Amino acid sequence: MAVPLTYYLALSAALFAIGVIGVLIRRNVIVVFMCIELMLNSVNLTLVAFSAFLGDIAGQALVFFVMAVAAAEAAVGLAIVIALYRNKQTVNFDDINILKW
Amino acid sequence: MTAEPLLFLFLAAFAVTTAVLMIIQRNPVMSAISLIGNFFCLAALYLMLRAQLLAVLQIAVYAGAIMVLVVFVIMLLNLGDEIKLPVRFGFRRTVGVVLGFGLLLELTYLLLFTPETAEHEMLHADAPLIGTVEAMGTALYSQYLFPLQLTGLLLLAAVVGAVILAKRRLP
Known part of the structure; x- marks a missing residue:
């Protein structure tokens, strides 16, 4: 007996929802950043699952590119966090309001 | 199995x-x-x-x-x-959790009522063949060559951007 596709999609949906909850309730910029990584990963799981169940390599190639973009995003995002901390001495979302109207 | x-x-x-x-x-x-x-x-x-x-x-x-x-x-x-949230922020946590669970419900609803996904009970017969380094490499360097090179450009831009952003500002 094998694991059907629906199970993988359900796990992926659960991980994505947990990532969304994390983004909404946490205020530490770095933790919010990690929640975004979690959401990216849950989408990757969906793509790999579809790729394996449909026998199509396009999904796995897309996951490869998502990983490259995530690495670039991590580098730039963490550089922004460092620049922010240097200017405001905080990584708390509620204290960062220079773009708030 | x-x-x-x-x-x-x-x-x-x-x-x-x-x-x-x-x-x-x-x-x-x-x-x-x-x-x-x-x-x-x-x-x-x-x-x-x-x-x-x-x-x-x-x-x-x-x-x-x-x-x-x-x-x-x-x-x-x-x-x-x-630090712990003050009481007046408590409602934000509730709203966040409610919205997250709403999203989860929507996703599971879509999953349960899309008949096409339930048809896939087993891995595709080709699944062990497409995940190998050989198959991925062939696909990336032929079919996806242009996106692959764009990825290299993106990583270069990210490196330059990260260095400029995190650099200590000169007086």
Whole structure:
């Protein structure tokens, strides 16, 4: 007996929802950043699952590119966090309001 | 083959547990460690889906490079525990959890009422063939050559951008 596709999609949906909850309730910029990584990963799981169940390599190639973009995003995002901390001495979302109207 | 559903259930439970631990822990280092556990779980799931190359990349790129960067920044900024929310922010937490569960309900509704997904009970017969380094390399260097080169350009731009952003401003 094998694991059907629906199970993988359900796990992926659960991980994505947990990532969304994390983004909404946490205020530490770095933790919010990690929640975004979690959401990216849950989408990757969906793509790999579809790729394996449909026998199509396009999904796995897309996951490869998502990983490259995530690495670039991590580098730039963490550089922004460092620049922010240097200017405001905080990584708390509620204290960062220079773009708030 | 009978061990596969058990393995899946174990990995899924571990993945969800580590994800929940990541968002409820106040200490960012503990959050990062939970997320690394989650990434290892996903790598194991990729192996169950016969995606060998992506499983290795998941550990090398995500659990390796990206999380080392995150932990390094946490250490550099010397972050402590997140302070407790004042009472007036309590409703925001409620709204966040409600919205997240709403999204989960929507997704499961879509899953349950899309008949096409239920038709796929078994892995495709070609699944062990497409996840290998050979098949992925052939696809990336022929069919996806242009996106691959654009990815190189993107990484270069990201490196330059990160250096400029994090550089100490000259007086």
